[in-house]
Amino acid sequence: MRTAYHRRVPEISPDPSTGRDIASQYEPRRVEDVLYRRWVDRGYFTADAASEKPPFSLVIPPPNVTGSLHLGHALEQTLMDAVLRRRRMLGDEVLWLPGMDHAGIATQVLVEKHLAETEGKTRHDVGREDFVARVWRWKEEYGGKILGQMRRLGVGVDWSRERFTMDDGLSKAVQTIFKRLYEDGLIYRAERIINWCPTDHTALSDIEVDHADDEGELVSIRYGDGDRSVVVATTRVETMLGDTAVAVHPDDPRYAHLIGTEIELPLVGRMIPVVADAHVDPEFGTGAVKVTPAHDPNDFEIGQRHSLPMVNIMDEAARITAHGPFEGLSREDARHAVTAALREEGRIVAEKRPYVHAVGHCSRCDTVVEPRLSLQWFVRVEKLAKAAGDAVRDGRVTIEPPALKPRYFDWVDNMHDWCISRQLWWGHRIPVWYGPNGETLCVGPNDTPPAGDGWTQDPDVLDTWFSSALWPFSTMGWPARTADLSRFYPTSLLVTGYDILFFWVVRIMLFGLYAMDGEVPFRTVLLHGLVRDKYGKKMSKSRGNTVDPLDWMDSYGSDALRFSLARGANPGLDQPANEEWVAAARNSCNKMWNATRFAILNGATVEGDLPTELGPVDRWICSRLDEVTAEVDGYLASYEFAKATATLYHFVWDEFCDWYLELAKVSLTSGDDAAAATTRRVLGEVLDVSLRLLHPFVPFVTETLWTTLTGGESLVVAPWPQATGQRRDAAAEAEVAALQSVVTEVRRFRSDQGLRPGQRVPARLSGLDAAGVAPHEPAIRVLARLEAPTDGFAPTATLGIANGVTVELDLSGTLDVAAETARLGRDLATAEKERAQTEAKLGNADFLAKAPDHVVANIRDRAAIASAEIERITAQLAALRSRA
RNA sequence: GGGCGCGUAGCUCAGUGGGAGAGCACCCGCCUUACAAGCGGGGGGUCGCUGGUUCGAAACCAGCCGUGCCCACCA
Numbered sequence A: 001m002r003t004a005y006h007r008r009v010p011e012i013s014p015d016p017s018t019g020r021d022i023a024s025q026y027e028p029r030r031v032e033d034v035l036y037r038r039w040v041d042r043g044y045f046t047a048d049a050a051s052e053k054p055p056f057s058l059v060i061p062p063p064n065v066t067g068s069l070h071l072g073h074a075l076e077q078t079l080m081d082a083v084l085r086r087r088r089m090l091g092d093e094v095l096w097l098p099g100m101d102h103a104g105i106a107t108q109v110l111v112e113k114h115l116a117e118t119e120g121k122t123r124h125d126v127g128r129e130d131f132v133a134r135v136w137r138w139k140e141e142y143g144g145k146i147l148g149q150m151r152r153l154g155v156g157v158d159w160s161r162e163r164f165t166m167d168d169g170l171s172k173a174v175q176t177i178f179k180r181l182y183e184d185g186l187i188y189r190a191e192r193i194i195n196w197c198p199t200d201h202t203a204l205s206d207i208e209v210d211h212a213d214d215e216g217e218l219v220s221i222r223y224g225d226g227d228r229s230v231v232v233a234t235t236r237v238e239t240m241l242g243d244t245a246v247a248v249h250p251d252d253p254r255y256a257h258l259i260g261t262e263i264e265l266p267l268v269g270r271m272i273p274v275v276a277d278a279h280v281d282p283e284f285g286t287g288a289v290k291v292t293p294a295h296d297p298n299d300f301e302i303g304q305r306h307s308l309p310m311v312n313i314m315d316e317a318a319r320i321t322a323h324g325p326f327e328g329l330s331r332e333d334a335r336h337a338v339t340a341a342l343r344e345e346g347r348i349v350a351e352k353r354p355y356v357h358a359v360g361h362c363s364r365c366d367t368v369v370e371p372r373l374s375l376q377w378f379v380r381v382e383k384l385a386k387a388a389g390d391a392v393r394d395g396r397v398t399i400e401p402p403a404l405k406p407r408y409f410d411w412v413d414n415m416h417d418w419c420i421s422r423q424l425w426w427g428h429r430i431p432v433w434y435g436p437n438g439e440t441l442c443v444g445p446n447d448t449p450p451a452g453d454g455w456t457q458d459p460d461v462l463d464t465w466f467s468s469a470l471w472p473f474s475t476m477g478w479p480a481r482t483a484d485l486s487r488f489y490p491t492s493l494l495v496t497g498y499d500i501l502f503f504w505v506v507r508i509m510l511f512g513l514y515a516m517d518g519e520v521p522f523r524t525v526l527l528h529g530l531v532r533d534k535y536g537k538k539m540s541k542s543r544g545n546t547v548d549p550l551d552w553m554d555s556y557g558s559d560a561l562r563f564s565l566a567r568g569a570n571p572g573l574d575q576p577a578n579e580e581w582v583a584a585a586r587n588s589c590n591k592m593w594n595a596t597r598f599a600i601l602n603g604a605t606v607e608g609d610l611p612t613e614l615g616p617v618d619r620w621i622c623s624r625l626d627e628v629t630a631e632v633d634g635y636l637a638s639y640e641f642a643k644a645t646a647t648l649y650h651f652v653w654d655e656f657c658d659w660y661l662e663l664a665k666v667s668l669t670s671g672d673d674a675a676a677a678t679t680r681r682v683l684g685e686v687l688d689v690s691l692r693l694l695h696p697f698v699p700f701v702t703e704t705l706w707t708t709l710t711g712g713e714s715l716v717v718a719p720w721p722q723a724t725g726q727r728r729d730a731a732a733e734a735e736v737a738a739l740q741s742v743v744t745e746v747r748r749f750r751s752d753q754g755l756r757p758g759q760r761v762p763a764r765l766s767g768l769d770a771a772g773v774a775p776h777e778p779a780i781r782v783l784a785r786l787e788a789p790t791d792g793f794a795p796t797a798t799l800g801i802a803n804g805v806t807v808e809l810d811l812s813g814t815l816d817v818a819a820e821t822a823r824l825g826r827d828l829a830t831a832e833k834e835r836a837q838t839e840a841k842l843g844n845a846d847f848l849a850k851a852p853d854h855v856v857a858n859i860r861d862r863a864a865i866a867s868a869e870i871e872r873i874t875a876q877l878a879a880l881r882s883r884a
Numbered sequence B: 001g002g003g004c005g006c007g008u009a010g011c012u013c014a015g016u017g018g019g020a021g022a023g024c025a026c027c028c029g030c031c032u033u034a035c036a037a038g039c040g041g042g043g044g045g046u047c048g049c050u051g052g053u054u055c056g057a058a059a060c061c062a063g064c065c066g067u068g069c070c071c072a073c074c075a
Helices: A032-041 A071-089 A104-119 A128-142 A144-154 A170-185 A237-242 A297-305 A330-343 A382-393 A402-412 A465-466 A484-488 A498-516 A548-556 A558-569 A579-601 A616-637 A640-668 A673-692 A697-710 A732-753 A773-784 A817-840 A847-849 A853-883
Strands: A057-058 A093-097 A186-195 A202-204 A209-225 A228-234 A245-248 A262-264 A271-276 A288-291 A348-362 A370-379 A398-400 A432-434 A440-442 A492-495 A522-528 A762-768 A798-799 A806-809
Touching: A032 A697, A057 A071, A057 A484, A071 A144, A071 A492, A071 A522, A071 A548, A071 A558, A071 A616, A093 A484, A104 A128, A104 A465, A144 A228, A144 A548, A144 A558, A170 A186, A170 A440, A170 A465, A170 A498, A170 A806, A186 A297, A202 A370, A209 A237, A209 A262, A209 A330, A209 A398, A228 A245, A228 A262, A228 A288, A237 A330, A245 A297, A288 A297, A297 A370, A330 A348, A382 A402, A382 A498, A398 A402, A398 A579, A465 A498, A492 A498, A498 A522, A548 A558, A558 A579, A558 A640, A558 A697, A579 A640, A579 A697, A579 A773, A616 A640, A616 A673, A616 A732, A616 A773, A640 A673, A640 A773, A697 A798, A732 A762, A732 A773, A732 A798, A732 A806, A732 A817, A762 A773, A798 A853, A817 A847, A817 A853
Parallel strands: A057 A093, A057 A492, A245 A271, A398 A522, A492 A522
Antiparallel strands: A186 A202, A186 A370, A209 A228, A209 A348, A245 A288, A262 A271, A432 A440, A762 A806, A798 A806
8 A cells, every 4th residue: 555655734733732733834833832831840950959960950050139141141051051951861960040149239220220210319319228239120020030030041040949139049159158258367458459439439450450551641841940850741630639659770870979868849839759660660651650659459568558548539529639620620620720830830741642552441341440548348369369270270160162261361460469359338247346436346146246335347248259259169068068069069060151151150269269178169160262243253232233132032933043053052152143043043943844844744763673674775774873972062062152053053954955855755765564563663753863962952842742753751750872883784885875966966967957946857867786785776766756768768868977977867858968078167167176186196206105095095096086077078978969 | 451252155053184064044936735924946155465384274273353251459
């Protein structure tokens, strides 16, 4: 009985729980929510600390509580999810811990802005307690939007373990480590030059400052008079009001006579010393530098070395406080005013404008940072950073890709002490109390804060990154020795963008090694690149090229977004994102959908073992499947996401769909029931394995298809395919390649001849035996639309194919000689070029003597093939001419 | 100033000693019974420049040009 390989089936319920959904297009929105809820409800993502399975754990880089999903998150979470879904299928007990960061400045600024807009008040108007309460309310109302967006993306996080950096537990961890560091002398309070933002009115750490080349001015000023004068150059004229010395290099003969003397500071009239300091570069400018210890980090150090007074001339908003005509001016206005005054006194020697130099800006509001002398809390990092460097140096922590290791070392080996106090209200309050008699008391989580008159807590809060640095272990209950900690710590992997290597990764290393007695916080750090726009430009609101990933998920489905992001993810490199590529990925999902739909409608099955006796086509696809399984597994294991997805894409589309399915149709309609049954089983096999391999990247569509195809519970907990190598079959691969070349050549001929794709052409095939494709003649005829020769068969064209097959076609006398001549001419040129190149090599004695044997053999083969091609094509051209 | 990249088809990128590749875009022909979100066919690149190493260089080395990022206390 003849088996139809296709039959019309009415579209049935889209609910994958009720059975088979065989619409002709994949509709993501009909399955995504249902499946995600099911995965969560079934507890697939809930880690079991008591499990016997090997643990694999990862904490999510906590997004800002006020944030929303952007493409960077989507990429990062797609990569994490892909890694973890594979680990889960491999049988690991996977913990993926989600949560959010309170994001000190970012959140506070947002709420302050809201307060100003809605009530016209500042935070000072409402007071600290009320303001913090408002931030909490804001967080409850608007925060956490991103968590819902993560569900859309399909990420397998353990919602039962969700954490927030301001949770009680995490706050306790913050207090614990603060006290421990304090008692170890690794946290101290000191008056130092720090980066101050005059807009946000808070201290910043070094990495919260962005340097930019700005156009400024370089003004040279003469201090003192006559022999006792010196010219100094500065980009910040206004700071001269706070100068307390002039410094020169100790070995500079030009100024040797001035060292130790005093000269008069213009405008101010103060006498200031000339000091010798090796920091001064005699080559730069005049070789003399003004020293403002309270407003420049270098000058501060010179001041320390020479016990110079420190004169602070600015307030928190960077307005001049020095008494006199400039008091109250902004630093910018003061710069002009002071310059004008100096010019009037004839003290300006030179002015260079514009003068381009590096200027620090607040990374949050872009205000020019003011170096400011201020009493702040610091972490003494030297010892901690050394340990953090060693952990990578000795291989206990691996950084992927390794090319980014120099950046890591650059940071940990040159780190300055970390300023951790912030003059904000939203954050972890510094757990230190000051007593009425100058006492300082650090309070741990189990201590009772001091009470009574005169005791006050430090008003500042900690840098956001202080609590982020504890994230991998504070989220697991540290400092308590919890089951999660003993089971899942150290974490297996940290996935994050290289842009926060310093902000976060390094600081986790600092605190992690310290808090956990030298235990590393993670074994591997995987640094991914940034998502850029389709032209490779950085995405930013000001450029207007930002993309809301939800829009793309709405249009094309979560899987499409995930697949396109994974496909662009080459290790450590930035990647562009383009809506067209997401659309292409959507098309791929649809392709998988329809291929599986075809297979299911034709009775594909996964029941029972594969037949031991397989035909060459089945052996070929099984051979390729085994190879692809090995490749994809290897790529995923080494975080080569782009290669893993590209391999799958090409296998599924170019090999399975374009060739195997078409050949399967031949088998299914052949009337050979045994062959058809084998084909149905192989179809089921290839799809089963392919869907499992694809699942880490495109979980929704694969889950829908796989459960329908196999009746299995879920791909989330299905076993990960293992390549055995036993099905590799080079002979079958060669045989199918020969078949493909015949079909392709005929198709090419047909296209050149302008034959309609559907038109069947009578043809006689010969040489099939020698080419090893004799059993495939029926398939070749179907795929190339060639009919058996009829009674009046009169071939008008003879097509020679490189593998020795000849196809004679009866075109009813309509052969387009010109088109065919042109085609053969192009082929001939290609073959002649190949022959010339290969024979040139073979004529080179050095090549023959020095190149490895296999290379020489390969060139000989190619030369022979090229010669044969030339002969064949020449003969065909001659035949064509004689016909014309 | 130091460090790390990048420069390959119109666009975005793989390829890292031995036959120039992919996706998208483009051109031609097709609604051929899984899929027009599809099918078949096709065109397109002196691999930034110069020199070197080598039998052989897109790949390795040097220099140059262009470009991006990170770090940095040259007033």
